[in-house]
Amino acid sequence: MCGINSRYEQLRREEKLPRKMVQTERAESQAMASASRGETSSVAVVGGSAAGLFTSLLLARRGLSVQVIEGLETIEPASRTLIVTHRMRSLLGSAMNGSIINQIRRFELFTDGRSATISLRQPDLIVERRTLIQHLAAEAQRAGAEIHLGRRFHELHPNGRGLVVEVERSADGGREEVRAQTVIGSDGAASRVARSAGWPPLTTAPLMQAIVPLPKDMPPDTVRVWFVPQDTPYFYWLIPESRERGALGVIGESGQETRVALEKFLEKRGLDPVEFQGARIPVYTSWVPVHRQVGQSSVYLVGDAAGQVKVSTVGGTVTGFRGALGVAESILNGGSSRELRTLRRELDLHLLLRRSLHSFEQADYSRLVDLLNEPTKAPLSEYSRDEAWKILWRVCLRQPRLVLLGLRGLMMRRRSLGRQRS
Numbered sequence: 001m002c003g004i005n006s007r008y009e010q011l012r013r014e015e016k017l018p019r020k021m022v023q024t025e026r027a028e029s030q031a032m033a034s035a036s037r038g039e040t041s042s043v044a045v046v047g048g049s050a051a052g053l054f055t056s057l058l059l060a061r062r063g064l065s066v067q068v069i070e071g072l073e074t075i076e077p078a079s080r081t082l083i084v085t086h087r088m089r090s091l092l093g094s095a096m097n098g099s100i101i102n103q104i105r106r107f108e109l110f111t112d113g114r115s116a117t118i119s120l121r122q123p124d125l126i127v128e129r130r131t132l133i134q135h136l137a138a139e140a141q142r143a144g145a146e147i148h149l150g151r152r153f154h155e156l157h158p159n160g161r162g163l164v165v166e167v168e169r170s171a172d173g174g175r176e177e178v179r180a181q182t183v184i185g186s187d188g189a190a191s192r193v194a195r196s197a198g199w200p201p202l203t204t205a206p207l208m209q210a211i212v213p214l215p216k217d218m219p220p221d222t223v224r225v226w227f228v229p230q231d232t233p234y235f236y237w238l239i240p241e242s243r244e245r246g247a248l249g250v251i252g253e254s255g256q257e258t259r260v261a262l263e264k265f266l267e268k269r270g271l272d273p274v275e276f277q278g279a280r281i282p283v284y285t286s287w288v289p290v291h292r293q294v295g296q297s298s299v300y301l302v303g304d305a306a307g308q309v310k311v312s313t314v315g316g317t318v319t320g321f322r323g324a325l326g327v328a329e330s331i332l333n334g335g336s337s338r339e340l341r342t343l344r345r346e347l348d349l350h351l352l353l354r355r356s357l358h359s360f361e362q363a364d365y366s367r368l369v370d371l372l373n374e375p376t377k378a379p380l381s382e383y384s385r386d387e388a389w390k391i392l393w394r395v396c397l398r399q400p401r402l403v404l405l406g407l408r409g410l411m412m413r414r415r416s417l418g419r420q421r422s
């Protein structure tokens, strides 16, 4: 709790929070005044996972009345190992303590017998998702949010000056109604809130990973990435969770082909899977406006529900938290959020990179790995994947041939990005 507070204070001092949010206390107190009149303050957050709980925490701390509606019966989400940049620390502060299970200091990239190593100045973090979500839930509750478990969102409709959210109890199928002035959909890539409020479906891609014993030659602080364009326009990865285990995964285009590719890759590497994890994840193809007016009230989307995923690497945790922060700012400021503007710029840049990489053939990847020489690697070591503009700008200066390679990829456009969920 105090982590987020103190982080806010620090950002505020460093003027990294939007002036409008931190300086127009008036806007906030106006929001609070209308909150106390019951006009704008009641918020229903559908989906009590990472993005939804963080949004709930931020709003509850500012005195809004927050009800979280979560389909699961307990706060025991599927366990999943996430790799995130150190940016997450600055967003969550102490709320993420206890969920960090390993740190990554190096990336090894492989393609067609070639390799390149990139050391990270600030380590990436390996986070256990279940623990993180349980921490966030406890923090949100402590801030005053109410969490209703075992309630599945069904639909929403306007009613007078507010919204009625219809939910179904998982236990007996009975229906309940929750009334709120504002609804936030944080119910993942297949968001029912988004459909109900009129957003079109997102493009998605299958992500699958197998938990495997860590190969003996693999240091626990190193991630391995393989580019095999004949299998996938994305990549394979092996991320160590600990000295003993790692997650070997791949993103593909069709579920069946991705599963077959993963099994073949496991076999080729002589790795025995202990467990499989997977889901369809959003493919960012353009910015999804996060707000819609329904009747006289507002509906927002955050996290995977809004497609807030870096499509170059398909990481959605940090960007989902940034989306949550942006929507919280937007609600408290009456519309404005600098965080959402910078997030959009960042996601658009990752889209540009993905469009280029998506057309790469083996020869292009070989060239890419060969061009990752010392001067080019420096920005990759220094800046995280959540600071793509800084990396790209410096790489352009140090290795113009990489820019030409990227432009070539963009012009080829051999494959399109994912497909839309029907």
Ligand SMILES: Cc1cc2nc3c(=O)[nH]c(=O)nc-3n(C[C@H](O)[C@H](O)[C@H](O)COP(=O)(O)OP(=O)(O)OC[C@H]3O[C@@H](n4cnc5c(N)ncnc54)[C@H](O)[C@@H]3O)c2cc1C
Pocket (backbone or CB within 6 Å): 046, 047, 048, 049, 050, 051, 052, 069, 070, 071, 072, 077, 080, 081, 082, 083, 084, 151, 152, 153, 154, 186, 187, 188, 189, 192, 207, 208, 209, 277, 278, 279, 280, 281, 302, 303, 304, 305, 309, 314, 315, 316, 317, 318, 320
């Ligand atoms: C196997 C796998 C590995 C991944 N690895 C990484 C990684 O290493 N790094 C990274 O940054 N990202 C990773 N991601 C992506 C990352 O997990 C997601 O971007 C992130 O978890 C999205 O969080 P969210 O809160 O937006 O949505 P979700 O985590 O999808 O949460 C949605 C919540 O809504 C609830 N819900 C859904 N429908 C309803 C309903 N109708 N009513 C009520 N509740 C509902 C669900 O129960 C769930 O709690 C991975 C994804 C997968 C599948």
